Amino acid sequence: EALLTATGVTKSYGATPALRGVDVTVAAGEIVAITGPSGCGKSTLLHCLAGILRADQGSIVYRDQDINLWSEASRSRLRRTEFGVLFQFGQLVPELTAVENVALPLLLAGSGRREAGEAALGWLDRFGVADLAEQRPGAMSGGQQQRCAAARALVTEPRVIFADEPTGALDQLNGEQMMTAMVRAVREQDSSLVLVTHEASIAAYADREIVLRDGAADPSGIGIPG
Numbered sequence: 734e735a736l737l738t739a740t741g742v743t744k745s746y747g748a749t750p751a752l753r754g755v756d757v758t759v760a761a762g763e764i765v766a767i768t769g770p771s772g773c774g775k776s777t778l779l780h781c782l783a784g785i786l787r788a789d790q791g792s793i794v795y796r797d798q799d800i801n802l803w804s805e806a807s808r809s810r811l812r813r814t815e816f817g818v819l820f821q822f823g824q825l826v827p828e829l830t831a832v833e834n835v836a837l838p839l840l841l842a843g844s845g846r847r848e849a850g851e852a853a854l855g856w857l858d859r860f861g862v863a864d865l866a867e868q869r870p871g872a873m874s875g876g877q878q879q880r881c882a883a884a885r886a887l888v889t890e891p892r893v894i895f896a897d898e899p900t901g902a903l904d905q906l907n908g909e910q911m912m913t914a915m916v917r918a919v920r921e922q923d924s925s926l927v928l929v930t931h932e933a934s935i936a937a938y939a940d941r942e943i944v945l946r947d948g949a950a951d952p953s954g955i956g957i958p959g
């Protein structure tokens with residue numbers, strides 16, 4: 734059953750068309766990879782689906798409502814509650830420790846300090862970085878920071894997680910460990926995951942691959958060679 738359905742989505746940056754009418758459906762519990770060559774519109778599509786960018790035309794229906802028509806405030810609230818977002822570079826708050834970073838979305842959602850801290854520690858543990866709980870991002874490697882960022886994206890148990898090249902800054906081993914932990918969490922929670930990647934080994938974690946070429950879905954669906 735469709736949880737998120739984008740229909741006829743177009744988006745331009747000034748005179749540069751990035752999306753030329755894309756249709757995407759994401760089912761509850763499904764993991765979808767958006768792939769295709771650099772500049773084909775992957776990031777733009779993900780940002781439109783997540784309600785970060787507003788599509789010029791088309792609809793993005795989540796649970797029977799077209800969120801593309803919603804106010805910025807409503808879209809922002811949706812991203813804090815039912816959606817989770819993860820970027821290539823985790824963008825942790827440098828002044829906060831790992832556990833404070835991961836607890837932050839729960840505190841913003843109204844959880845108590847103790848409850849948020851305990852949940853955050855549990856998520857750091859699932860991503861193999863519980864021992865870094867009291868460290869600030871500056872004292873961690875890129876891979877460790879990205880594991881914390883993934884924990885932060887999942888701590889609110891969102892219905893849909895949107896990840897833009899989540900392993901793009903990681904080596905092969907770190908990338909695969911991150912994906913394994915993310916997929917396990919997504920399956921346990923019965924969340925959906927939409928991820929952008931240019932790596933075949935990462936797209937292989939998805940149930941389904943959507944290939945973009947020049948701002949449109951490629952019906953041949955031939956993804957990343959090799």
Ligand code: ADP
Nearest residue numbers: 746749750751770771772773774775776777778
């Ligand atoms: P991908 O993620 O597949 O690399 P993007 O969605 O980032 O593709 O970009 C799609 C097209 O839109 C490209 O031609 C890119 O140069 C252009 N583009 C993306 N972001 C912007 C922006 N902020 N301003 C202008 N053009 C942009």
Ligand code: ADP
Nearest residue numbers: 746749771772774775776777821897898901929
């Ligand atoms: P990615 O595709 O991995 O998200 P990009 O390198 O395509 O990253 O884009 C990084 C940032 O630069 C994004 O905010 C994007 O919107 C912006 N951007 C991409 N292409 C252009 C462009 N041609 N002109 C202006 N901004 C761009």
